[in-house]
Amino acid sequence: xxxxxxxxxxxxxxxxxxxxxxxxxxxxxxxxxxxxxxxxxxxxxxxxxxxxxxxxxxxxxxxxxxxxxxxxxxxxxxxxxxxxxxxxxxxxxxxxxxxxxxxxxxxxxxxxxxxxxxxxxxxxxxxxxxxxxxxxxxxxxxxxxxxxxxxxxxxxxxxxxxxxxxxxxxxxxxxxxxxxxxxxxxxxxxxxxxxxxxxxxxxxxxxxxxxxxxxxxxxxxxxxxxxxxxxxxxxxxxxxxxxxxxxxxxxxxxxxxxxxxxxxxxxxxxxxxxxxxxxxxxxxxxxxxxxxxxxxxxxxxxxxxxxxxxxxxxxxxxxxxxxxxxxxxxxxxxxxxxxxxxxxxxxxxxxxxxxxxxxxxxxxxxxxxxxxxxxxxxxxxxxxxxxxxxxxxxxxxxxxxxxxxxxxxxxxxxxxxxxxxxxxxxxxxxxxxxxxxxxxxxxxxxxxxxxxxxxxxxxxxxxxxxxxxxxxxxxxxxxxxxxxxxxxxxxxxxxxxxxx
Numbered sequence: 001x002x003x004x005x006x007x008x009x010x011x012x013x014x015x016x017x018x019x020x021x022x023x024x025x026x027x028x029x030x031x032x033x034x035x036x037x038x039x040x041x042x043x044x045x046x047x048x049x050x051x052x053x054x055x056x057x058x059x060x061x062x063x064x065x066x067x068x069x070x071x072x073x074x075x076x077x078x079x080x081x082x083x084x085x086x087x088x089x090x091x092x093x094x095x096x097x098x099x100x101x102x103x104x105x106x107x108x109x110x111x112x113x114x115x116x117x118x119x120x121x122x123x124x125x126x127x128x129x130x131x132x133x134x135x136x137x138x139x140x141x142x143x144x145x146x147x148x149x150x151x152x153x154x155x156x157x158x159x160x161x162x163x164x165x166x167x168x169x170x171x172x173x174x175x176x177x178x179x180x181x182x183x184x185x186x187x188x189x190x191x192x193x194x195x196x197x198x199x200x201x202x203x204x205x206x207x208x209x210x211x212x213x214x215x216x217x218x219x220x221x222x223x224x225x226x227x228x229x230x231x232x233x234x235x236x237x238x239x240x241x242x243x244x245x246x247x248x249x250x251x252x253x254x255x256x257x258x259x260x261x262x263x264x265x266x267x268x269x270x271x272x273x274x275x276x277x278x279x280x281x282x283x284x285x286x287x288x289x290x291x292x293x294x295x296x297x298x299x300x301x302x303x304x305x306x307x308x309x310x311x312x313x314x315x316x317x318x319x320x321x322x323x324x325x326x327x328x329x330x331x332x333x334x335x336x337x338x339x340x341x342x343x344x345x346x347x348x349x350x351x352x353x354x355x356x357x358x359x360x361x362x363x364x365x366x367x368x369x370x371x372x373x374x375x376x377x378x379x380x381x382x383x384x385x386x387x388x389x390x391x392x393x394x395x396x397x398x399x400x401x402x403x404x405x406x407x408x409x410x411x412x413x414x415x416x417x418x419x420x421x422x423x424x425x426x427x428x429x430x431x432x433x434x435x436x437x438x439x440x441x442x443x444x445x446x447x448x449x450x451x452x453x454x455x456x457x458x459x460x461x462x463x464x465x466x467x468x469x470x471x472x473x474x475x476x477x478x479x480x481x482x483x484x485x486x487x488x489x490x491x492x493x494x495x496x497x498x499x500x
Contacts, residue, residue: 049148049387050360051324053315054232055308057301058098058155058239059344061333062089062355064301067369072254074302077309078357081326085359086368086404092415092440093332093376096344096351100419101331102157105379107137108395111418112495117435118423125453127420127435138162139380142389143230153219154212154234166219166231176203181246184296187289189280189342191428195241196342197293204245204303209237213307217314225319233311238300238334240343242293248306250298252291258469259290260340267473268339269458271421271433271449272346278428280335280343290337297336325360325386329379339470345419345429347438347447347460348470352417360386364404372411373442374400414441414490422453439490445470446487450495461487 055078066073067082068089094104099119100111111117112129140162143150152163178201186198204210216233223229265273265283277283282290315321333351335341344351354376358364363386377397384391385399402409417440421433434451448459459475461484474480 049146049228049389050363051228051320051322052143052148052150052230052383052387053321053324053326054230054234054383055326055328056155056232056234057304057328057330057355058234058236059332059334060238060301060330060355061336061350062091062353063350064238064298065305065328065355065357067357068355070298072250072256073298074250075305077305077312078328081328081359082357084361084366085326085357085364086370087358088356088374089369089371090373090411090415091329091354091356091376092352092373092417093330093354094417095419096332096346096417097419098157098331101376104377105331106140106162108139108377108381108392108397109137110377110396110416110494112435113396117418117420120423120425120430123420123422123434124430125422127422128452129435137392137395139384139392139395142384143387146389148228148230148387150230150232151223152232152234153216154232155236156234163232166216166222176206177201178203178245179247181249182251183246184249184252184292186243187285187293187296189282190284191278191280192426194280194343195243197289197296198243199246199249199296200243202245204248204306207245207303209235209300209304209307212236213311216311220314220318220320223320225322228323229320233308235304235307237304238297242296242300244296244299244303248299248303250295250302252288252295255291255294255298257294257336258338259287260338260471264471265340269447269460269473269475270456271436271458272341272460275421275428275433276341276346279345279426280341282335282337282342283340285337293342294336297334325358325363325383327359327379327383328355328357329376330354331376345421345424347417347436347445349445349468352438352440358382358400358404365406368404370403370411372403372409373413373415373440374403374411375415414439414494416440416491416494420451422451437491439487439494440464441487441490444483444487446475446484446491448475448488450491459484 062068063070065078066075067079067087093101095101095111097119100116103116104111140150150163151166153166183199187196332354335351339348378400381391381397382400385401391399417438420435421429424430434449434454437450438447443465445462448457460473461475462470
């Protein structure tokens with residue numbers, strides 16, 4: 001990885017690449033890289049298992065990374081990682097809330113397989129599935145068994161028993177001021193008063209993201225460069241409170257995202273109109289304040305990227321990035337008012353997708369922009385496979401190594417997600433609700449209540465080819481009844497196939 005972090009990605013390396021699937025290889029990787037798994041084992045694994053650096057964000061939507069194409073985003077460190085390997089356009093998380101999503105990643109199982117689809121109190125009426133009945137397989141323990149203890153710095157959340165802490169986040173007694181930039185007032189949502197925007201007069205190094213990076217840099221001496229290590233750098237951003245030093249704020253006037261029309265808002269399912277909008281609606285937020293919120297959100301990810309770059313440069317200088325694979329992802333994304341909503345707990349693409357970047361120079365061909373449908377449940381099976389460790393057979397996740405190494409795998413026909421609102425911590429979501437499911441293909445998306453406790457499915461269906469913004473709800477359109485039936489059939493088959 002020599003020079004990998006200190007040199008910028010070649011100008012235009014990712015800009016303008018068609019979204020149609022294609023892989024282009026850098027000249028330095030063309031000889032022998034596509035030998036795939038045997039070549040990987042003979043080459044990069046000749047010195048033993050690789051190191052793993054897992055960079056995880058919280059509530060981060062894909063377009064908050066510059067490699068996904070938004071011109072107002074500045075994430076050079078993460079973009080260089082993407083340019084050195086592969087990033088996925090359509091990586092879908094299995095639940096749009098933190099703990100179930102992270103547990104799904106850890107186990108390689110869909111959420112209904114381990115009975116956790118909510119965060120809050122148990123439902124008033126018992127659900128038709130085992131509720132919180134254990135997490136099943138725990139793939140992180142495979143590395144423990146092979147003497148490669150996973151360490152964590154930052155947020156743990158659903159992985160506590162599997163990670164050894166590496167470095168403490170020391171409290172900042174008196175934060176230093178920021179170095180400058182235009183300041184903006186705070187913006188809050190109405191019901192729960194979450195802070196979703198505004199600048200703070202805090203030095204970037206004294207923010208939580210800066211302290212996570214600082215703890216990582218102080219603790220790097222505890223990693224043994226002579227033995228394979230596994231480090232997760234887990235940031236709390238861009239989760240609420242969304243606030244950023246002015247020097248990293250994105251100019252709100254440059255963020256070009258839509259607001260919904262009244263016709264769109266009126267067409268949405270009852271649950272969204274009457275309950276999700278109470279939880280985190282944005283219709284009462286002014287255009288000015290919503291733009292501040294949007295600039296603050298993207299600015300928080302810019303700030304994370306700055307600190308990721310610091311850590312990577314420190315690791316490189318200490319020889320800790322040799323034979324190292326790096327993966328970047330998030331538990332799910334976030335709404336920024338495009339559909340009259342903020343926060344999560346919905347199935348719009350901005351929420352249910354998350355960034356997924358995999359880099360291992362010399363093993364994974366560089367410059368890949370993958371458009372196949374994949375799921376975040378595939379993350380750890382992929383890391384196991386790349387580590388030369390067996391992937392468990394009775395899990396829902398699949399290794400992405402054939403995609404990453406050009407062996408002809410085609411991704412998934414459909415991807416799935418689910419959430420049980422009846423177990424929510426928010427009263428406005430608990431009642432007249434239950435397990436809500438989503439299926440997404442390349443062309444269509446369907447969501448509805450699939451729960452005998454809820455009489456009305458209350459669905460939404462979108463033609464993603466003609467309506468990628470998910471603005472026209474076709475759920476009740478008789479002309480598309482056959483499409484809806486086909487999608488419901490996919491959900492039924494998924495439920496039947498994965499319930500053990």
